[in-house]
Amino acid sequence: MAQSLESFIDLLDPTTLPRVIQIQSGIYFQGSVYEMHGHECCLATGEIIKVIGFKIDKVKVESCDGIENTKFRNTVELPLDYPGFFKVLADPCPYASISDITKSIKIGHNRLGHPHFWSNMDIQVNDIFIKEGEHIVLNSLAEVDGEQYMNCTVIRESQNETVRLPLTYEGTFYECEDDQFYTLMEIMEWKIPKQRRRVVKLAKTLAAWEPNLLNEYLQSDLSLVPVYEIQAVMNLRKDIVHIPSNLDVEVVDVTEVSDINTFVQPLSLIDLFKRPDEDFPLLAEIIEYPDQQHIYNSLKAGKVIVIHEKHFAKTTIVSENRSDLNKKHFLIPKSYKGRFKRRPREFPTVYDLELAIKSNEHLHVIATKEFKSDYEEFSSVCVGDQFIVYQCQSMEVSCEGDKRIVEALACEKIMGKDYEKVLLPTYIEGSFVEVIHDKKQYNISDICKDFSLPFNVKVSVRDLSINDNLAALPSLKIEEEIADPCLLVSLLDSPSECFNIPVQRVNMSIQVMQEPARNVPSSTPKTIVEEINKDLYYRLRKYAKSTLHPPPRPPKKPQSPITSTTLRPFAPQPRKLNPPKSPKNSPTEMPRNKPNSQEHILDITAKTENILHSVTITEHVKERPDHSALETDVALLKAASLAIDVENLNLSDKHDYEYIDEDKIEDLRKQLNKNDHQNKKNCKKKRENH
Known part of the structure; x- marks a missing residue:
């Protein structure tokens, strides 16, 4: 039809x-x-x-x-x-069975592959009862005793239920409303x-x-x-x-x-790589080959090639050592004959130093950022301090009365001709630059084997067998060694020209020929330094080793509780009877883009001093028969001092602090004055009774 x-x-x-x-x-x-x-x-x-x-x-x-x-x-x-x-609107047309849904909607393990449906009637499956309108999430297909089922989850407020619905189950199912946004x-x-x-x-x-x-x-x-x-x-x-x-x-x-x-049966390089090892070598003709892949310029449509074997080739990802976004990225094969000299590395934290000392040698660095330690167990750092880094160890420090274990690096601080043993916590947000004493030249395999990556180098001896464009760059960062799936390919009419073709990056269609390939030994693959774009670079880098943990968080600094003595001292002053009242502003009405206004902080400080002065005068009264009033004064004072921590406010801090409602301060002042007046009245009445 x-x-x-x-x-x-x-x-x-x-x-x-x-x-x-x-x-x-x-x-x-x-x-x-x-x-x-x-x-x-x-x-x-x-x-x-x-x-x-x-x-x-x-x-x-x-x-x-x-x-x-x-x-x-x-x-x-x-x-x-x-x-x-885009927001996806629910399909108004119903589905007659679970099988109809699976034939129309794609279901997979991805979070996007779990569609939600609801039924316009109640469903009873074994001992599970699904009410009309409840959301049913379709998760995956399953087969039990030759019958196919759909693994589902019923969304409920108390606890979700797992249920298995047969594909043959008939009903009336509608797609649920979706509140998510999708590309x-x-x-x-x-x-x-x-x-x-x-x-x-x-x-x-x-x-x-x-x-x-x-x-x-x-x-x-x-x-x-x-x-x-x-x-x-x-x-x-x-x-x-x-x-x-x-x-x-x-x-x-x-x-x-x-x-x-x-028909011609074109195959991709990935299809060929999936074949068993016994199928190689084989003879093939190139059917389609894009012209933009010029690094393999000998490979053209119509050429007959010999595919010798499939293997995983060691390739190294290298980037130009620059801070801007225009830096270049390269893939260097193991056969690269150039030589490298080391260049200084930069380490933003002590934790990065810990990752770098996994090589056999010790690390010599200079600090370029100051750090002041809050614990006597750890050393402070000044700009220009030099350290020899040895190994990581655990230290016990006291923090807010509790003992905590903190990772630290055992180092020697260079003091002229002397050395002082110090400990640097791994959470330091300092900055260090490596001092290079090594004048040796290394090939790419030795660097990946003997040193921790990333590793900074410069080409000292270029590879004369190719047009080596790496030698012109002042500094390179060797980032990661990957195993690249490749096919070893040579031209039938030119067996000496052999290539390692990466199957995931080269788009080529070939047709396998019926004629068996002659058992011709392959020559050494041609060395090709491949410059890659940013998209391919990030796609390769996302497969980086996941064994590295993020830097440790620093322990909390011990903070003493805030009392009236933590505020700056002041001399008792006569309290103003009628202080000017500022316009009413709630915390949400105050502008939030000026949390560090110095004038506002000084104004709050003056109001706090007035409150504290009122309590000071009250406490000089020797006889306080009304203990509840005193407790109220103390509670109000604590509330005021906790709300206005003047000494702990940092004018350079960028945190989004809330402003204090001045009406609340005024209410506190009135309450303190009322209590003070009542206490004086009670004391006077008591003296008259005596």
């Missing part, structure tokens, strides 16, 4: 590839092939095509009046990396249902993106339609053709009546 190409791809299960289709009604694009950017747009009626893959190329956005109204007004195409966030790439990968439209709402745009085109869409719902790029092979062509899925073409699936082996 014929169907549109777009519908065929939308329903196609990637696990059933390859599929053979026949064009029922062709199309011819009347234009230059250079305008189509390598995409195939001329398909004749009756032509046979083998589909070997497909991927989402872009997204067609259609504006609609509502979720159920599909009268579209305009269409805009957006790339997958569109800088914005266009995330929606296309996880949230696009098959044979259904996904309606979203644009929540936020992170950058300017043709605002004239999107202004009319901001207030309406958007329907997303993916446009696929199909990779296919034709009978009379060896190269892979790329066909957009939105061509006006009707096709029919003829896989069952076709011989797939009559």
Whole structure:
């Protein structure tokens, strides 16, 4: 049965590839092939095509009046990396069974692959009862005794329930409302249902993106339609053709009546790497090879190559030692013949020193930042102090009355011709620069083997076998050694030219030939220093060793409780009877961008002194029959002194302190004056009675 190409791809299960289709009604694009950017747009009626893959190329956005109204007004195409966030609207059409959901929605171990649904009727599964409207999270597929189930979680306020629903379970299931925001790439990968439209709402745009085109869409719902790029092979062509899925073409699936082996069977380098070792060596022809990968300029489409073996090659990630964002990144193979000399390293903390002393030699550093120790067990640091770092050890320090274990480095402080043994805690936020005494020259393998990375070097002897662009750089940072999956490849007509081809970074399509490869010994691979872009650099660096722990947090400094003696002393002064009242400002009404205003702090200090002075006068009364009043005074004084810690306020601190409501200070003052007046009145009455 014929169907549109777009519908065929939308329903196609990637696990059933390859599929053979026949064009029922062709199309011819009347234009230059250079305008189509390598995409195939001329398909004749009756032509046979083998589909070997497909991927989402872009997204067609259609504006609609509502979720159920599909009268579209305009269409805009957006790339997958569109800088914005979208809110996914729930699909109003129900699903008839759990199986229907799994056929339409992608379910996986990723957090995005756990869709939420609810049922419009109660569900009883074994001893678990699911009420109507409760959220059911679909987690993963499972098979028990030959029957397939869906592992689910029922979201409840008290405790979530785990339940297993059979795929054959029938009911009426609706998609739950989703309050999360997603990028266009995330929606296309996880949230696009098959044979259904996904309606979203644009929540936020992170950058300017043709605002004239999107202004009319901001207030309406958007329907997303993916446009696929199909990779296919034709009978009379060896190269892979790329066909957009939105061509006006009707096709029919003829896989069952076709011989797939009559087509060219292109393979990627990753596909070849998955083959067993017994398949190598093998002979292959390059079908497709991008021109931008010029570092392997001998490899071109149509060349016949011998693939000798697969292996993991040791490669080192190296970056230009600069502080700006324009620094270059390189991949250096183990066969690099250049030599390096050491360059001084910089260590922002003592913890970084601990990581660096794992090599066999001791570390000599100079401090470039001052540090004052709060504990007598540890040494303070001044700018210019020199240390010989030996090893890490644990120390017991007293902190707020408790004994705590703190990691510290055992060092020797250079004092002229003498040495003083000191301890430096690993949490010091100082700065140290390495002193180099080593004049040796090292190759790349020795550095990765004998020293802790990262490691600063400079090329002292360039590799004369290549155009060594590393020698022109003043300083390099050797960051990490990785195992790169590679294929050892040589040209059939030039066996001496041999390459290590990284399968994850080189896009090449080849066809394995039926003729067996001759057992020709491979020569030494050609040394290639590869400069990589930032995207590839960060993609490789994310696989860094995860055994390193973050720097330790410093122990809390002991702080004495705040009392009236911790405030600066003052002489008793006559209290002003009617101090001027400031305008009423609540803490939320005060401006929060001036927390360090010195005038405001001095004003608060003066008010605090007035309060404390009132209590001082009261305490001079020798006879206090009303003990509750005295307790009230003390409580109010504590509240005032805790609220206004003048001595501990740091004018250079950037913390967001709250201002104190001056009305509260005024209420405290009135309460103290009232208590003082009552106490004097009681004392006078007592004397008269005596």
